Amino acid sequence: MTDVKLRRDAARNRARLLEAGREVFAQQGLDATLNDVAHHAGVGVGTAYRRFANKEDLIDAxxxxxxxxxxxxxxxxxxxxxxxxxxxxxxxxxxxxxxxxxxxxxxxxxxxxxxxxxxxxxxxxxxxxxxxxxxxxxxxxxxxxxxxxxxxxxxxxxxxxxxxxxxxxxxxxxxxxxxxxxxxxxxxxxxxxxxxxxxxxxxxxxxxxxxxxxxxxxxxxxxxx
Missing domain, CATH: 1.10.357 (Tetracycline Repressor; domain 2)
Structure with missing residues (x-):
């Protein structure tokens, strides 16, 4: 059950980061950082880097x-x-x-x-x-x-x-x-x-x-x- 919850949390955080990334990049362009996206998504920077290795991966997604x-x-x-x-x-x-x-x-x-x-x-x-x-x-x-x-x-x-x-x-x-x-x-x-x-x-x-x-x-x- 714990593994299922972790997977759900991971999927939810990834979706939040994708949505936040689109909003941040739409307003600021691609010079915005993964830290900016994490802050906008309301998640920790560490969580962002667990879901996306770098900004490049987020942009690709x-x-x-x-x-x-x-x-x-x-x-x-x-x-x-x-x-x-x-x-x-x-x-x-x-x-x-x-x-x-x-x-x-x-x-x-x-x-x-x-x-x-x-x-x-x-x-x-x-x-x-x-x-x-x-x-x-x-x-x-x-x-x-x-x-x-x-x-x-x-x-x-x-x-x-x-x-x-x-x-x-x-x-x-x-x-x-x-x-x-x-x-x-x-x-x-x-x-x-x-x-x-x-x-x-x-x-x-x-x-x-x-x-x-x-x-x-x-x-x-x-x-x-």
Missing amino acids: IRVQQDNELEAILNESLAMDDPWNALVLYLEKSIALHVRDRGMTELLTGRRVRPEMHDRSRNRLAPLVNRVAERARDAGAMRADATGTDLIFIQIACISISTVVQGSPDIEERSDSRDLYRRYLRVMLNGLSPQHGDTAPLRVQALMTEQLHDLLRSETSLPYD
């Missing part, structure tokens, strides 16, 4: 949770009948998820994530992102020279806009400044749509999936602490 959420959004999109609405839903929901979470933003751009974890996420999510793009392109809803990697760069662009706005003083007389990225998401969506945008050939080719992966993965050498 959080990344798995985030990948689960992104995969759910992608599957929801792929289940929709209209390929264009599916693409819009994917971008809107995935960007909103990142905008709320500073730590998740740093992970998306390949920073502060172990290369093997970045590879696993890519192998899991990239085929689904490409499928969202392919469906829209095949249906004629998205310009013929747009690709799945373009969708990732649209995400990065909108998240960067949000980061700039959130890192600055409040814009006078603007209560909607945190949503400013949505304006530019619509501009970019119009550029993707043959019905709304200029369909003249793009002057620079899109990156291939592997090229984008290598580009983002190159940032993974940054230290955690």
